[in-house]
Amino acid sequence: MSSRGRPRAFDRTVALKRGMEVFWQHGFEGSSMTDLTTAMGISSPSLYAAFRSKEALYLEAVCHFSETAAAGTFRALMEAPTLREGLAGMLNASIGCSTQQGRPQGCMIALGATHCAPENDGIRQELKEMRRTLQDTLRLKFEAAIADGLLPPDADAASLAAYYATVVHGISIQARDGATREELTAVVAHALAAFDRITRVNDPAGLA
Numbered sequence: 001m002s003s004r005g006r007p008r009a010f011d012r013t014v015a016l017k018r019g020m021e022v023f024w025q026h027g028f029e030g031s032s033m034t035d036l037t038t039a040m041g042i043s044s045p046s047l048y049a050a051f052r053s054k055e056a057l058y059l060e061a062v063c064h065f066s067e068t069a070a071a072g073t074f075r076a077l078m079e080a081p082t083l084r085e086g087l088a089g090m091l092n093a094s095i096g097c098s099t100q101q102g103r104p105q106g107c108m109i110a111l112g113a114t115h116c117a118p119e120n121d122g123i124r125q126e127l128k129e130m131r132r133t134l135q136d137t138l139r140l141k142f143e144a145a146i147a148d149g150l151l152p153p154d155a156d157a158a159s160l161a162a163y164y165a166t167v168v169h170g171i172s173i174q175a176r177d178g179a180t181r182e183e184l185t186a187v188v189a190h191a192l193a194a195f196d197r198i199t200r201v202n203d204p205a206g207l208a
Contacts, residue, residue: 004145019057020064022036027112034045062109069100069108073168074137086141109170151198164191174187
């Protein structure tokens with residue numbers, strides 16, 4: 001049988017997960033091909049055959065991270081019955097994602113490719129858009145709460161969204177720097193207290 005017709009001798013999903021963890025720990029530019037092939041248990045030709053390039057592997061790894069390790073953060077925001085519960089769930093899920101034992105600390109999307117060489121600007125832009133998606137979703141949530149009278153009419157939905165997105169990203173950075181779950185949970189308590197102060201007058205029943 002020709003090499004073209006041979007099945008892969010490795011599990012692509014397992015290899016992707018291992019590559020994801022290398023990128024999660026070291027970033028795109030900090031991860032060498034040797035780091036990747038060693039962790040993934042494959043040769044360079046096999047990596048290129050399965051994933052086309054380091055860049056394509058990285059972007060697929062980021063998507064895999066978003067759909068697995070980080071999925072709970074977005075889901076908690078979207079599925080909660082109230083905005084406050086959604087914010088609490090999102091922030092606590094972010095802590096969980098950023099402080100898992102046996103895995104890199106912090107969020108791969110929040111930490112990834114904020115600075116990179118000009119030739120890798122496409123990767124930086126892709127992660128910027130992924131981070132922006134969370135902030136845009138938060139803005140829509142706050143706009144809906146204002147329209148429903150659960151937040152004051154003069155509340156700034158865009159600024160509130162930027163604030164809570166910043167808290168999510170800050171949790172990731174603090175976790176990478178060694179902050180404990182207890183310390184990060186205290187940060188979340190302050191962020192939720194800020195929300196409670198905004199809603200207290202307009203929503204005394206706590207429906208937000």
